[in-house]
Amino acid sequence: MATARHHIERVLRVVAEPAHAQAADASENALIARSWRRCAQRHGLDPGGSAVIQVESAGRVRESRDRGGGWLRTARAGMEKLFAHVADLGYVAMLTDPDGITVDYLGDSAPGSLFRRIGLAPGANWSERFAGTNGIGTCIADRRPLTCHRDDHFFPDTIGLSCTTTPLFDPHGGLLGALDVSAVMAPDARESQHMVRHLVQLYGGMIEEANFLQAFADRWILRLGAAPALIEVAGELLLAVDDDGVVVGANRQARARLRTLAGAGTGADAPVGGHLSGIFRTPVPLLMAHLRNREQLRVSTWDGEDWCGAVLAPRLATAPRAATRVVAEVPACGSALPEPLALLAGDDAHMARVLAQAARLADAPLPVLVQGETGTGKEVLARALHDSGRRAQAAFVAVNCASIPESLIESELFGYTAGTFTGARSRGMTGLVQRADGGTLFLDEIGDMPLALQTRLLRVLAEGEVLPLGADRPVRVDLKVVSASHRDLRELVAEGRFREDLYFRLGGATLTLPPLRARRDFDRLVERQLAQECAALGREVALDPAARADLARRPWPGNLRELRNALRFALTMCDGACIGVADLPPSTEAGVLSAPSMPAEPPRAAQPAVQAGEAAAVARPDADPRARLHAALCRHRWNVSAAARELGLCRATVYRRMQRLGIVSPIDQVH
Template sequence: MTSLQSRHIDNVYSIATGTALLADPAASLVHKSWARCVRDHGLDPSRPTPARILPAQEVRVHQQQLEHFLRAARAGMEDIYRRVAELGYMVLLTDAEGITVDYIGNPAWDDQLRRAGLYLGADWNEAHAGTCGVGTCLIERQPMTCHQTEHFDATHIALTCTTAPLFDHSGKLTAILDVSALRSPEARESQHLVRHLVSMYARMIEDADFLRHFRGHWILRLGSAFGLVDVAGEVMLAFDDGGTVVGANGGAREVFSGLQQPLRGGAVSELLHMPMDAIWRLGNGGASALPFAHTVLLPGGGEYHASLIAPRLRRSPATAPASPAPQPSDRLPPLERIAGEDDPAMQQLIAQARRLVDRGIHVLVEGETGSGKEVLARALHGASRRAALPFVAVNCAAIPDSLIESELFGYTPGSFTGGRAKGMKGLIAQADRGTLFLDEIGDMPMALQTRLLRVLSEGEVLPLGAESPQRVDLAVVAATHRDLSALVAAGRFREDLYYRLCGAVLKLPPLRARRDRRYLIEAMFHEEAAAMGSTARLSETAMLRLMAHDWPGNLRELRNVLRLALALCTGASITPEELRLAPYRPSLDHRDATPPAIDNDDDSAAEATRLLDALQRHRWHVARAAQALGISRATAYRHMKRFGIVAPQRG
């Protein structure tokens, strides 16, 4: 124990046991939490509490309970992570019980994040973890920062965690958004900007869920900024054709909190003290939302600018919704569906993949994170004679080291303390006669690689505590974004397992290198729109913007961008302004060989790539890069602004 930890423990005890603390209204949220931890939860700051991690199957149950909310939340998490990743932060989402149901972090820090409990399945409820960003936010129900020594547990005092509660469309506390870092400046004020960012994204996620849920109703948006009410309205009310309020977002619940009667079920005209014909005129008589806003004076004296959004999904109560028209891709076989005909490289990969189906050959899929490795694995499964049998996906990087052996191989009754009384069937056995997909195989611990080798070579799996193995019949597809051959050379991956896995290697190109981007964007947009019940279209200008984007997050980033755009879309079609694309922040790994000069006839994506390559070759010296491209420095700066290219921070 360090001297800092010892002083921290003494400080927690002295404040938490103060008799006047809980009665003092000026006591901080943190100090009140310390008192709860000692008096109510029976925690001891001198006894570190190890991270409690739920088994993967229990985590999936928690995730399923938030299935619809997770769509908008994941898109928001991806967006905020792209803005804070370079500063050393990670992003996680917990449910209302404090269980981590999703997280995004730098894979290079996986071991440290796991030890700190900042990963999938971790329990951050205050009763277990003590004062922390998530647990205390669940109780206080307001944004907060728990910075370093504000944590109760002395083993957490290096962390900084900033959180905000997420309420669903009905006002129920549903989740906690958390941005954390393993290390940070000592000053608590260093987290102020992060706190504002977390609060802003929490509101955006809530509003996206609200718009999705009430997409079949009229929505009145009220905002204090005249020009931003259509995209950043703080107050939203959903009402039906009769003018009855059916829902209110967090901003509306706060503004109208002084009402004697509940918001839901009341008349929107009475709330605003406006006749219904005046309200309909806010949306051009009900046809569509106007491109400008009107001023509304609320009964409490507040002045807001208002606009009205027409229902995006109209359904007759007596009639089931019509199925969306099938797209050409829907009629293709599983493998052919994952790529467009205008990408020769992908067509060659698909032809190779089809020759591997049902040949008893293990397949290794290589590609960047988010490039569609699992999509390809599922397509291989769907094209095989095993298509009607289980497809079991295992993310070797997401399961804690302490659990991965029992999760993969299962265990017999009484194998170890804390296990299920009836034992558990492992994921490998669950995939019997089907396909086992081992994602991020490069992260599998060395000790388990030996056991997996036996499964692949002998076709047998031995559960923990069992005396005899069980036969399994598997098609195995492994995937990685790492260089496995380099891991083998470094002694971090078994050479015999490597050669057993890569019976055939399929290399997926990143999205920025694919020539069928339009096909992929259209197919994915159709899929997401159908899932959300949206009738919105993708404008051609938005399509061009998507085509020119660099997509560092590949297909995963594309899906999240489309989901968020559909959730927030207020008109008949999505415009470029509604696409929340991260600034173009290139990686050195993304360089391509390029011609020496910019050709004004090339498309935007090619121009951006050439400019980026020149900047990287000349160490971001703009004048030298411009000279190499045969353009002026002013033109180079203009192109950088056009494509959103930002020089990396130095230091």
């Protein structure tokens, strides 16, 4: 055993060594050396002095315990179990807060006992600043488990102690405190502490895991480990996952092991916030199916390591979340969204705000105007709004104001009585407005409605009645009117192309959808669309991290529609179980006519080269827009919907562009 003088000399010698000597050394010796230097140089402690073990007041300890809350109860249960193993061997067990103050204690603490005389007592503050290098203080400073055995301590009056300590982290990676087992008269041999070290780490891990499972009781928990037989009880990595496969929690081991994977998320909190598909090569639909069936599974991470996994289903009443999902970050309302709207939610704050407002508008007596760039999901939102309200069982009638020929739009909308027209149309027809009675009338591309019709529509909205062509009496209608336009209606009003009074009638409430490039939940949207497309094809295909990163960099002028088409294209090109960069369509430039081109029908396996070639030609930014549009229409025998799908545009846009570029369908030329 080192004498006090030898010990002091040794500490001084190490403190005087250049700091870089142990800087990168992860060994426990280097950890102790760094602590000695910290004590001498940062805290100004003299190794020739004595440890000052302050015992904090009962009030200060209570305050710390109150702050700790629920986790302390869990930790106490773990500490009792641990102590049962070592009590007879002359140890005490302690639980401290993040400042090193002992908030719970098991063992001899009688006044005058050896333990108490050296400072092992309830309320004792073992921070390095006062006590020098020691198990608790150094573990907290370095945030790593350690055994501070005898002359590892800084002060000579503590070198009889042997302390084994592990840090305890909360489920979000924050330090809760430390769990410690200490002996006053430990044997000289460091090896005597090995078993204690294992026990402390084992119970520390159990306490953290219990906290994690409690914190994420309403989520799916994926437990990963190497041993299939033990995976249910002893998985090392824990991931909490939401219904869309987004990682919402990760234990310490999962953070350490997975955060460096390229696709595991980018923030400081990675892999939290990332998507399972960025972590696992295993296709996410398959993973999620295993999650839902609670089956054991084998998965491999993108760096090639294989894992066995077990699944714990959500245990709280709020789960499963598909039915009662609450969107995070919903400002103002904060209440649960109806399922049709919740299905559109991601982690995007703007979108969350829109959906929260939509939930309130579903049954409000207000017309709703949805604005947003082409393909941002205006019609999908309109449908979800309808499905979320009391009109859900009634009709949802969608009218594309840009695609009905001007000569037919009035009769289509308002209908006509028998005898109004001659020939095949002589029997009369109920108009779309009347068909929506009791339900929702969705007026898409309202900005393209001719001015004359705007006046008639205004009457329907103002008076709640429709006058079919040829009728002498109006018919009452009860409608929820939702309209949409990618154009800014206020600009159209300023240009005199849209009636101001109609604008105010339609826009009782305006919801503006964000463009895809501005959404923060891009990964989630990609996964959702990929899962839908895979389900439709009965395939299980993942997206590799490089392809994901490539997609994330694109400008997406065609928004969600363009993204869907790009994924369809990639699935068509990809033969295996994983989409790579080579399977993706060429990226579009902002403002270029074509979104990633997508064959209307997936090309047959024998044709991929030709299809890919066409795709490249269509998407080439320098190609002539008129020629490209014309070619697409020809390819689809002038089926505008199919051409629009290929180009990633809505039909209305194709009609508009045909008009602007002077392209006339041969079908129309015949008439």
